[in-house]
Amino acid sequence: MKRNHVVVTGRGDGPVVVLAHGFGCDQNMWRLVVPALAEDFKVVLFDHVGAGRSDLGAWSEERYASLDGYADDVLQLLRALDPGPVVFVGHSVSSMVGVLAAVREPDLFTGLVLLTPSPRYVDDEATGYRGGFSAEDIDELLESLDSNYLGWSGAMAPVIMGNPERPELGEELTNSFCRTDPAIARAFAHTTFRSDNRADLAKVGVPTLVAQCSDDAIAPPEVGAFVHARIPGSKLVTLPATGHCPQLSAPDATAEAIIDFVRALR
Amino acid sequence: MVRAGGGDEPEGRGTAPEGDDAARFSAMLEDSAVDLYENAPCGYLSTLMDGQIAKVNTTLLSWLGYRREELVGRRRFTDLLTVGGRLYHETHFAPLLSMQGEIGGIALELKAADGTRMPVLVTSTVKTSDDGQPLLIRTTLFDARDRRAYETELLRARQEAEEARREADRARRTAEEAHRAVEAERQRLQRLATTLQRTLLPPSLTAPAGLEVAAHYHIASADEVGGDFYDLFPLAHGSWGLFLGDVCGKGAAAAAVTSLARYTLRAAAVYDPDPVAVLANLNTVLTHEYEGTDPRFCTVLFGVLTPDRGTAGFELALAAGGHPPAILLRADGSARHLPTPGGQLIGVIPDPHIATTTVRLDPGDTVLLYTDGLTEAHTTPLGRTGGDGRYGDAALLDFTAALAPTTAPAAIAALQGLLDTLGSGVDDDTALLALSVPHPVSEPKQ
Numbered sequence: 001m002k003r004n005h006v007v008v009t010g011r012g013d014g015p016v017v018v019l020a021h022g023f024g025c026d027q028n029m030w031r032l033v034v035p036a037l038a039e040d041f042k043v044v045l046f047d048h049v050g051a052g053r054s055d056l057g058a059w060s061e062e063r064y065a066s067l068d069g070y071a072d073d074v075l076q077l078l079r080a081l082d083p084g085p086v087v088f089v090g091h092s093v094s095s096m097v098g099v100l101a102a103v104r105e106p107d108l109f110t111g112l113v114l115l116t117p118s119p120r121y122v123d124d125e126a127t128g129y130r131g132g133f134s135a136e137d138i139d140e141l142l143e144s145l146d147s148n149y150l151g152w153s154g155a156m157a158p159v160i161m162g163n164p165e166r167p168e169l170g171e172e173l174t175n176s177f178c179r180t181d182p183a184i185a186r187a188f189a190h191t192t193f194r195s196d197n198r199a200d201l202a203k204v205g206v207p208t209l210v211a212q213c214s215d216d217a218i219a220p221p222e223v224g225a226f227v228h229a230r231i232p233g234s235k236l237v238t239l240p241a242t243g244h245c246p247q248l249s250a251p252d253a254t255a256e257a258i259i260d261f262v263r264a265l266r
Numbered sequence: 267m268v269r270a271g272g273g274d275e276p277e278g279r280g281t282a283p284e285g286d287d288a289a290r291f292s293a294m295l296e297d298s299a300v301d302l303y304e305n306a307p308c309g310y311l312s313t314l315m316d317g318q319i320a321k322v323n324t325t326l327l328s329w330l331g332y333r334r335e336e337l338v339g340r341r342r343f344t345d346l347l348t349v350g351g352r353l354y355h356e357t358h359f360a361p362l363l364s365m366q367g368e369i370g371g372i373a374l375e376l377k378a379a380d381g382t383r384m385p386v387l388v389t390s391t392v393k394t395s396d397d398g399q400p401l402l403i404r405t406t407l408f409d410a411r412d413r414r415a416y417e418t419e420l421l422r423a424r425q426e427a428e429e430a431r432r433e434a435d436r437a438r439r440t441a442e443e444a445h446r447a448v449e450a451e452r453q454r455l456q457r458l459a460t461t462l463q464r465t466l467l468p469p470s471l472t473a474p475a476g477l478e479v480a481a482h483y484h485i486a487s488a489d490e491v492g493g494d495f496y497d498l499f500p501l502a503h504g505s506w507g508l509f510l511g512d513v514c515g516k517g518a519a520a521a522a523v524t525s526l527a528r529y530t531l532r533a534a535a536v537y538d539p540d541p542v543a544v545l546a547n548l549n550t551v552l553t554h555e556y557e558g559t560d561p562r563f564c565t566v567l568f569g570v571l572t573p574d575r576g577t578a579g580f581e582l583a584l585a586a587g588g589h590p591p592a593i594l595l596r597a598d599g600s601a602r603h604l605p606t607p608g609g610q611l612i613g614v615i616p617d618p619h620i621a622t623t624t625v626r627l628d629p630g631d632t633v634l635l636y637t638d639g640l641t642e643a644h645t646t647p648l649g650r651t652g653g654d655g656r657y658g659d660a661a662l663l664d665f666t667a668a669l670a671p672t673t674a675p676a677a678i679a680a681l682q683g684l685l686d687t688l689g690s691g692v693d694d695d696t697a698l699l700a701l702s703v704p705h706p707v708s709e710p711k712q
Contacts (some may be wrong), residue, residue, distance in 0.1 A: 029365075134349075
């Protein structure tokens, strides 16, 4: 629980909805949709190991070199919480974490919401699959992470070092929502953008909602359509949102899509 | 006329400038806000919340090489970024801006119309309406070419340092593995040496009737097989053969000679038990077997024990080939060497001189045979020495004299204690063999 900085909120007797953030930030990503979801649902938030307020000491390059490590964490978390079967909402790369977890232990899930999912970001010439990126593009992203490292480390130092006599540093620090150890961010980027979970989609046996954005540079509509086509019986909705984070750019529509899906399951 | 330095006077402070100064200042005040925006020393960009470019200044257009109408209403901010920068924007920049309302100092690269790239530092704020609704995003972009070059250098240096550290770690791990392998090999060899050593010594000694015997073998180094040997075995007509010797050198080659010497002595003693004949036979075998480039030789004491019928005593006939003399500890408490002077090394020359001596052992007498590992042991400056830093023959005689009268087991136990005391000073293997004639049970001990 501590490892993943688990936060439980909302209606105690409602259906359980687990919100998993993607690559980049932490559970704060959900803050604009949590109020709407919390009215009827028990909402479980957590940070992936290496992100936000998770236990950085629990991070290891080996364990988190594949999405299976993250899926392991989700299953462990669900077993520890034991809330009964849940609806798992995974954003971005966490949508594939949800797919892996639900394939391994379908009984723990009543449904999956895949928010802006992509089973593979890099194009695959062999099969004609278009993920939207080349291997060089991913290298450029890693470069961007590296070049922003210097800026971060300066800003992050007080947080990392701990500074009890100046608590305001911890509260008001710029970028505090996305504080990440640069080495961990780099490894997570590798894991995320080099993953290929296309073959896992067909194994999903729980009701699934694919929610994509109308205009998303990271997970373009044809990728959403691919995911929808591969997961048997899945539903596809396109949110009127720009960018890769509809829970921020179109929180109402995002919350509504999740609420509709969960209600229809009952 | 302009008043030079007028601004320094107190009454000048805070008041409107006059004359030419005033004109210049006024001209500055009237610097067009539009011109300031358009030709500012940084790029300005205003976008709608979805990133659509609504307004862009001339500075940024000139950096990018685009015309205004190519961007406004047509392109998004992210379209101006490299693909990697776009990914970073989507996963970090946009979420942070959305959550915080502002974000600053982010390093990104612009992609100009001609494909060239330009590093910039980007700061954005969200402008909101009076009721807090986000309206648009204002972004400033600063030329960061110099700074990025510097940072790239820093980053490269850091990566090099990390690589050097990893390299050092790898080297350390390799060295540790090699050390472990060497250690494992050493232990394997030690086991081998110990096993081999055991095969060169009798597992236990059987005492002839009417005698007590004790022996000890001190291993100086577990890494190598030593060349010392001894044995005690029955011959015909109630007599017994015994020997104790020392092959020169250590290790496998010495062990082979030890083994050869041991079974040759036993076989020769059966063939002709005369001690001189036994050592002569051994000499023949060694000189024959090891001639030329790898001569092997040994020092050895060979003896035959014959019970003196009618008494409890024994006669001991000894032959020596270059070996330290045995020590005789009498029942009356006296101690002396059993000199076998002039005996030559066995295995060096074809016909060596072999020295002999004969002694009678009566109840209460003890005879001790030893190899020079004990007398050649290094001693501490405070210890008793033979004058050359070695324990020495005289010291050993004194030590054993203090034991007399004694028994074989008691003498060996005392000498084991002595070896322990000398500790690491004993740098060669040491073999000890003692025989004593016990007092008859019916006869009270003197």
